[in-house]
Amino acid sequence: MTVEFEVQGVRVSELVRRYGTPLFVYDGTALRDRFHGLRDLLHPAMEIFYSLKANPNISVCALLHSFGARAEVSSLVELTTALRAGVPPQQVIFLGPGKSRQELAACLDTGIYAVVCESIPEVALVDELARERGVKAPVALRVNPRFAVKRSGLAMGGRPRQFGIDEEELFGQTDLVKRFPDVDLMGVQVYMGTRILHEAVIVENTTRILDLAERLSAALNLELRMVDVGGGLGVSYFDGESDLDAQVLTDGLNPVIEDFTARHPGTRLIMELGRYLTAEAGTYVMGVRYTKTSMGERFAIADGGTHHHMAAVGIGSFVKRNFPMAVLNRLDEPATEEWNVTGPLCTPGDTIGKKVPLPPVRPGDLIGVHRSGAYGPTASPGLFLSHGYPAEVLVHEGRCHLVRERDRPEDLLQRQRLHDPTAHDEADVPH
């Protein structure tokens, strides 16, 4: 008997028969367990905002919202996604270093909870847009702190960055509240980095951010109606990494939160989580097209690759490390061989896994990359070689839902215009 990978009792062969490959499958139960695994232990004053950047699929967002997640967005389309997914505007915040006038206007017109501004000129533009509309714009300030977190995958603080306003600079801006009369300066946000896998680092960050927020509030005469402590909670992908323990994490965080809320009972506390909520719930399923050997190494050439899953090439590291992978249609077979798993792109970089321990691979096999629910297709060069987006399926309460259709050739071609080099039409001649 062969053992197949299943999602809530739905066999991978059945998923592939219905939706084809390559395919992303999301497990709704895993999403729920992930959310509640933290929510049920975390101090109730700390709200969890889902960072759509990690996986902007509207159904993933809607499902997380149904469990209680709010939304942190960074583009007009992410904002629209969150609102259409049913997240109320008062549970949405908008961040990002280069927001357009149109995006800022949409923030004010939809009445979201806060615009997190990342520079003084941005605050000035929001002030102007608010005045035009006769409203007061709720603005939180993103701070680029003097301190940096150690041991995170990508540290944000303590160096020159396009994100946020330098802590030193901000402490000098004591006239901010007066200078921008149509802005309601109501909070502070700090994001320290991503892929943090040490509970103590997150506790230390949070402690320092809350302390910084209090000092800023006093120095600038800001109301502290919200403090967003960022997040950056990681998941383990590679050998030698281990997952955060939600119990250990909340045992450290909750007293810090309790202490802060005792002093600021009216302040809304926010944590932004992307990868932590969605990574584990997703599997990228590829069909093997060909197998061969080259100079003694085995290659499984699949229909999926880095155009859907750039992260699998290696995150923040020059050394290639493999995501957890398996032959999904024969889970019970021991991994006795080493395989390079590659895709259809014409570049040696299209290598999803190097020397991956797998059982003997055959054409038609299904290779799965686990923990692939975050930073998948939307963080990959999906247009390279014009393959476009894969299908995405959400399994929820034992039923399968196609939540994104695979791109068809026409989808990829339709916005191009054919210029006929032999025609001499003058329609587009500038005057």
Ligand SMILES: *Cc1c(COP(=O)(O)O)cnc(C)c1O
């Ligand atoms: C990317 C990002 C997040 C989400 O990061 P994860 O590591 O996926 O949790 C949250 N906040 C900000 C400001 C970000 O840039």
